[in-house]
Amino acid sequence: MIKKDLEKWLQENKIEGKIEHPSISKFGDYAVRTGRPIENLSKNEIVEKTEFMAGFTNIWLNKNVLIEETEKIGTEEWQKELNKNGENKTMVIDYSAPNIAKPFGIGHLRSTNIGQAIYNIYQILGWKCIGDNHLGDWGTQFGKLIVAIKKWGENAVEEMTIEDLETLYVKFHQEVETDEKLEDEAREWFSKLENGDEEAKSIWQKCIEISLKEFNQVYELLGVKIDYALGESFYLDKMPAVVKLMEDKGILKNSEGAKIIEFEKMPPAMVIKTNETTTYFLRDMATVKYRLDTWNPDLIIYEIGADQELHCRQIFEASKMLGWTPQFYNVAHGMIRWKEGKFSTRHGQTIHLSEVIEKAVAEAKKIAPDNDENKIKAVAIGAIKFNDLAQDPKRDIIFDWEKVMSMDGNSGPYLQYTYARCKSVLAKAKTNYELLITNYELKTFNEEESALLREFYKFEEKIIEAAERFSPSVIAEYLLGLARKYNEFYGKFRVIGEENEEQRLFLTERTSKVLKTGLELLGIEVLEKM
RNA sequence: GCGCCUAUAGCUCAAUGGAUAGAGUAGUAGUCUUCGGAACUAUCGAUGUGGGUUCGAUUCCCACUGGGCGCACCA
Numbered sequence: 001m002i003k004k005d006l007e008k009w010l011q012e013n014k015i016e017g018k019i020e021h022p023s024i025s026k027f028g029d030y031a032v033r034t035g036r037p038i039e040n041l042s043k044n045e046i047v048e049k050t051e052f053m054a055g056f057t058n059i060w061l062n063k064n065v066l067i068e069e070t071e072k073i074g075t076e077e078w079q080k081e082l083n084k085n086g087e088n089k090t091m092v093i094d095y096s097a098p099n100i101a102k103p104f105g106i107g108h109l110r111s112t113n114i115g116q117a118i119y120n121i122y123q124i125l126g127w128k129c130i131g132d133n134h135l136g137d138w139g140t141q142f143g144k145l146i147v148a149i150k151k152w153g154e155n156a157v158e159e160m161t162i163e164d165l166e167t168l169y170v171k172f173h174q175e176v177e178t179d180e181k182l183e184d185e186a187r188e189w190f191s192k193l194e195n196g197d198e199e200a201k202s203i204w205q206k207c208i209e210i211s212l213k214e215f216n217q218v219y220e221l222l223g224v225k226i227d228y229a230l231g232e233s234f235y236l237d238k239m240p241a242v243v244k245l246m247e248d249k250g251i252l253k254n255s256e257g258a259k260i261i262e263f264e265k266m267p268p269a270m271v272i273k274t275n276e277t278t279t280y281f282l283r284d285m286a287t288v289k290y291r292l293d294t295w296n297p298d299l300i301i302y303e304i305g306a307d308q309e310l311h312c313r314q315i316f317e318a319s320k321m322l323g324w325t326p327q328f329y330n331v332a333h334g335m336i337r338w339k340e341g342k343f344s345t346r347h348g349q350t351i352h353l354s355e356v357i358e359k360a361v362a363e364a365k366k367i368a369p370d371n372d373e374n375k376i377k378a379v380a381i382g383a384i385k386f387n388d389l390a391q392d393p394k395r396d397i398i399f400d401w402e403k404v405m406s407m408d409g410n411s412g413p414y415l416q417y418t419y420a421r422c423k424s425v426l427a428k429a430k431t432n433y434e435l436l437i438t439n440y441e442l443k444t445f446n447e448e449e450s451a452l453l454r455e456f457y458k459f460e461e462k463i464i465e466a467a468e469r470f471s472p473s474v475i476a477e478y479l480l481g482l483a484r485k486y487n488e489f490y491g492k493f494r495v496i497g498e499e500n501e502e503q504r505l506f507l508t509e510r511t512s513k514v515l516k517t518g519l520e521l522l523g524i525e526v527l528e529k530m
Numbered sequence: 531g532c533g534c535c536u537a538u539a540g541c542u543c544a545a546u547g548g549a550u551a552g553a554g555u556a557g558u559a560g561u562c563u564u565c566g567g568a569a570c571u572a573u574c575g576a577u578g579u580g581g582g583u584u585c586g587a588u589u590c591c592c593a594c595u596g597g598g599c600g601c602a603c604c605a
Contacts, residue, residue: 256603267602270603339542390544408555410587411554418569422570480544480554490566529566
């Protein structure tokens with residue numbers, strides 16, 4: 001990796017200063033702010049020339065090095081080098097985690113997309129990755145659901161759809177407004193469920209089956225596979241041990257009949273409720289213990305919305321109190337909002353994923369009516385996923401139909417299109433471009449070719465940065481820049497039949513390779529033709 | 531009330547304390563005898579307000595204003 005080589009050189013020569021990419025390309029490939037010129041850096045064989053300007057030492061890389069680094073991408077050697085980043089390290093990532101008895105909304109889509117991309121990124125960096133779908137399949141919500149099913153359910157549970165369950169859940173909340181006793185009934189039923197009541201258990205089981213069927217369809221459509229789906233109910237028999245640990249440490253306190261843990265700088269977390277039922281906080285603590293016991297991870301990532309940040313911080317702090325010390329991180333992705341303001345899900349304004357996909361499919365069909373359905377779907381889903389991944393996860397995301405379905409400009413389909421375009425050019429080439437990669441004559445690169453060539457070696461840096469910042473958007477932004485550079489080049493020059501055909505095929509093939517690898521990291525399908 | 535996050539072009543987003551703040555979209559004007567026009571070229575257009583730290587601030591600190599989220603028996 002060029003950056004590491006330069007850093008090493010600077011260190012050996014005792015020169016302080018961070019290496020960065022200059023804001024403007026005419027200032028070189030790298031720059032170090034040193035205040036005074038670095039004299040003998042140009043003797044380093046990877047450096048073509050240096051120039052001192054305005055306190056910066058600007059560095060231009062040797063073309064042969066640029067080409068070598070570009071050739072390497074995707075080879076075994078490249079993969080091996082990447083793998084060193086996460087050598088002997090394990091991470092667990094908690095993502096997607098939809099709630100049973102609620103349809104898959106666009107909120108969980110965000111967790112699923114970002115979580116899967118982070119998983120892929122850590123995996124290519126050599127980490128042992130464990131994905132866990134922490135399904136919301138336990139809790140008082142089932143008490144509510146049981147009450148609603150028994151009171152207003154028109155069919156037997158077996159015949160209900162996930163929409164029926166959602167309707168009943170919503171109805172429960174409407175009725176509670178005028179009849180507060182329903183809350184108590186719900187808690188009572190959850191208590192029965194926790195104590196093994198047969199009727200409660202049977203209804204609960206049916207709800208789970210209905211939901212899982214829906215979720216699995218969604219995951220298949222999205223092309224997402226999560227290693228484990230250990231829902232909250234999985235930890236039922238693992239909670240008492242954690243309670244005991246808390247008691248032994250003396251951190252469990254009684255408060256108004258409930259058991260809580262207090263923190264110095266945060267509100268307390270409830271562990272056990274007044275009626276002795278468990279909370280999701282306790283189940284999450286049992287989850288941490290199980291993950292430590294089972295996989296001994298160095299890092300546990302939670303890809304959960306910002307609305308649960310306090311909850312996560314409480315888990316991390318309580319874990320520390322119990323002496324559990326892996327590195328924790330919560331992505332805390334921003335909430336989805338309308339352009340106009342609040343995104344209220346409580347008044348039937350939930351947007352279901354199926355609706356989003358339907359509209360995007362219609363849009364993709366408009367552009368390419370002759371495409372077969374699979375391709376249209378891949379493009380539509382590419383657009384939707386990219387919309388989620390292209391921006392910093394921390395920030396709220398504005399839900400805008402036009403933008404979600406956008407197929408041009410900064411979009412997933414723009415990248416897919418550029419890939420297909422590269423492949424089309426390569427298919428028309430008479431020479432075997434695979435051979436060219438290690439075997440062609442170096443000619444002068446014109447401005448556009450040179451600008452493109454100088455993008456490739458950055459790919460590795462961007463993958464690492466994306467992992468460090470837990471932000472797939474780093475890669476998304478990079479791919480957009482690369483595709484734009486390719487299209488700028490493509491718009492000005494022909495490839496086939498030109499004097500520089502070989503090196504242009506090389507640039508084309510490398511562009512397709514990086515786009516493919518990058519899009520795969522983001523979980524977006526690439527198409528040879530579209 | 532307290533805590534966390536956030537404010538960049540009409541709109542949606544970029545920019546590890548550094549050089550001329552980048553894209554897309556919308557608008558305007560073009561490219562079209564062409565390897566894929568889901569493209570390319572040109573043009574228009576921005577750091578909420580007030581302080582501070584620094585040689586240098588979109589970036590760090592403080593205050594204010596606006597927006598989002600959270601703060602015990604939902605998860």
